[in-house]
Amino acid sequence: THVLRGKDHLANSEKQEYLYHHLGWDVPKFIHYGRLKMDDVRLSTSQARQGIEDGIYSGWDDPRLGTIRAIARRGIQPAAIRELMMEIGVKIADSTVTWKKIYGLNRSFLEDKANRYFMVENPKLVEIEGVPESLLGNVERPLHPDHLDRGMRSLEFNGKVYLDGEDIPSQDDQVLRLMDAVNITFQDGQAQYHSEGIDEAREAKARIVQWVPTEGAVETEMVMPDASLVTGFAESTLKGVEEGEVVQLERIGFTRLDGKEDGKLRFYYAHK
The missing domain is CATH 2.40.240.10 (Ribosomal Protein L25; Chain P)
Structure with a gap:
């Protein structure tokens, strides 16, 4: 019923909607959102994979990467990431996340713990x-x-x-x-x-x-x-x-x- 994906698929949605009509199917609700970027951190999985293969990174949990495994290994709490995603929400505009923001949210969970x-x-x-x-x-x-x-x-x-x-x-x-x-x-x-x-x-x-x-x-x-x-x-x-x-x-x-x-x-x- 719903398709959620990045706004780089906007053109694909037009083609797929045409096929749905042509085949007589119910057209799903297409929801597109902007890209998520981080300061000074590569989020591209293809670039990360190449870096791992070239020996630049030690693995998917290398602290220089922005993967979930990497930030979790550093002690960033799941609740902090969840709170961050709720604040950003689903919107068409691109969003840039700063480490300062992540650290502030994470600190609020760790200070007491x-x-x-x-x-x-x-x-x-x-x-x-x-x-x-x-x-x-x-x-x-x-x-x-x-x-x-x-x-x-x-x-x-x-x-x-x-x-x-x-x-x-x-x-x-x-x-x-x-x-x-x-x-x-x-x-x-x-x-x-x-x-x-x-x-x-x-x-x-x-x-x-x-x-x-x-x-x-x-x-x-x-x-x-x-x-x-x-x-x-x-x-x-x-x-x-x-x-x-x-x-x-x-x-x-x-x-x-x-x-x-x-x-x-x-x-x-x-x-x-």
Whole structure:
């Protein structure tokens, strides 16, 4: 009764309608819609197939493609795509979808769902001198700040941590706060204990950064949207995450755990 297809078939509809009349058949309702385009992403299946055959793409789930398999592997939720299609609707005009729009919709579904964890890129081993014994031990952080019923994660703080190399201050005396742990400074490249509380950090206008305990740190690699790899270390509690689960790596973004191999965790990056 109905034919739904792209507007590039408008000319075909005229020919087919003629045949329906000629054969004495009931003419179906023809509904044509515009093409869907995405910023900086090829949606042509023929071009994607050729790229896969030429070895440019790793497969139909290569993160550089706009296929359902590719965006699902990155952790884009089905509900976000469904919401997007409902907003676009069926219309004759072409539509261009931006990643910003997709990420915004996806974030609305993930903010409440994804648990939080620490990971550092470009990891640098930092040994902090002068930390009081009373501050050494387990640091507790919630799996989700808005859902405390999900429980806590425990990070062992022994004064030796991995920090993102880009977070380490270039100037001496600049204060850095390790989330829920301590405030530190660097003197001639050596980390020094500065103070304990968040109030001292605010007074010093300290940057607040995530950190990974050296004890039990897990090697990670993250596949980015351009198929490049980012390596680092993550907290040990991530070992308990199920494959396929989407988590939020604090200050990094939402990622989907794609696999566990030889003690290493492999993520696919979604977005901030």
